[in-house]
Amino acid sequence: MIFTEVNTFISLVSSAFNGLSLNKWRRDFLIEIFMLYLIIPGRINFTQMSRYSKYCEQRFRNQFKEKFDFMNYNTSLITPYVGSRTAISFDPSHIEKSGKKTPYLGSFWSGSDQYTKKGLEIAQIALIDIDLNQSFHLEAVQTVPVKTLKQADLSLSDWYAHSIISRKQELQKMTKIVVADAFFSKITFVQPLMNEGFYVISKLRDDANLRYKFTGEYSGSGRPTQFAGKINLDNLNMDIFTQIQINDDTQAFYAVVNSKSLKTDILLVVERKTDENGKTIQRLIFSSDTQMDALEVLEYYHCRFQMEFNFRDAKQATGLNHCQARDLDKLHFHFNASLTTINIVKIMHINDKNKAGKPFSIADYKVLYHNAFLLNRFIEAFGIKPKALKSHHHVKELLYFGTKAA
Secondary structure, X not given: OOOHHHHHHHHHHHHOOOOOOOOHHHHHHHHHHHHHHHHXXXXXXXXXXXXXXXXXHHHHHHHHOOOOOHHHHHHHHHHHHOOOOEEEXXXXXXXXXXXXXXXXXXXXXXOOOOEEEEEEEEEEEEEEEOOOOEEEEEEEEEOOOHHHHHHOOOOHHHHHHHHHHOOHHHHOOOOOEEEOOHHHOOHHHHHHHHHOOOEEEEEEOOOOOEEEEOOOOOOOOOOOOOEEEEOOOOOOOOOOOEEEEOOOOEEEEEEEEEEOOOOEEEEEEEEEEEOOOOOEEEEEEEEOOOOOOHHHHHHHHHHOOHHHHHHHHHHHHOOOOOOOOOOHHHHHHHHHHHHHXXXXXXXXXXXXXXXXXXXXXXXXXXXXXXXXXXXXXXXXXXXXXXXXXXXXXXXXXXXXXXXXOO
C-alpha cells in the first residue's frame, strides 16, 4: 500500500515478531489478520475476512486453529513503550454466545447487565502503566464454567488464580504486582498468588473485618498477643494511621493492619472522597506488600480501570463478540487477535507526535484504515500509478474522511 499510515502499522506489527519462531508465510498471514480486524466494518468473522482478503474462508478457519504465543508477542510489542511503574491487571468479561456446542458455554456474570447470563467469559491479563495511564493487553484466557469446576472441586477464584500462576515465568519478568477489583479480595485468590511471589492490590468490602496489630511488650506468660482490637472505620486510631491530603476533595489514611478474611497482614489505605453533593465516599484499598508507598497503591488501583477500555474498544471496533467458531483454539485466537489489534493501535497513537495530548479513539483509526484499504483497492482496480497520487491534495482528504479529527 502507498499510504504511510498503513506502512507504519505493518512495520510495528512486524517488529514484535522478533524472538518468535515463525516462518515468513505465517508472519505475513498474521499481519493480514491484524489489519483485517482494524479495517472490516460490521461483524468480523471468517466469511467477512475472506471478502476483504486474498485468502479463502477455509484458510482462516485452518489458521485460527494454529497456536500463537500472544503473551510473548504482546510483551515484545509493548516493552519498548512502557515505564518502570507497571502492574499486572486481571479482569473477566462476559462474551455473548448462543447455541449449545461451544466449548465452555455456561452462565457468567455480565457487568454491563448486572446479572448472570448465558454465554462465554474471558479473563484478560493486561499490563497497566500508571505513568502513561494506559492498559495493554497481554493474553485472554477463556473461563471454565462453574459446573465443570465444581466437578474438580475447584472454584472460580481457584481458576482465576491458576490463570495467572501458570504464566508466572513470563509475568514476573515484567512485574510482581497484580491489581484486581473487589471480587478478587478473597483468600482463595490472594493467598495462592502471594505463595508464588506476587503482590496483590485490590479493594476490600466496606464491612471487612480488620484488626490492629499488637505492638506492646510480651507479658512473659501465655500465648503472645497478636492483635489490639477490631478497627472501627468511622473512628480510626490516628496514633496508628497516617493521614495524607491528596487534593481538596480527597484524603487517605494508611497503616499496616491484619485482615481476618485474608489471614495476613496488609497495607490498608482508606480513601475518602467528597463528591459534589457533599457526600463522603469511602473505599478500602489494600496491598499485600506492606512496604509499598500508600499513594502508589491508590495510583495502581485507579489505573486498573483502564483495562475496561480494552474490552469496550474490542467489543465496539474489533469484533470481540463476533466469532462464530465452536473450537476452543479458534476462539482463543479470535479473542486475543481482537484485543491485540487494540494494542497495536494504542502504540501507534503513542508514537504519533501529532496525536500528543489528544485522546485515543479507536473509532477514528477504524475509519482511517478502512478508507486506506478502499483507496488502495481503487488505485489497483483503475491501474493508477501510486506515485502520481502520493502528493495529491485530495488523497489525504479522502484518507481522513469521516474521522473526528479530520
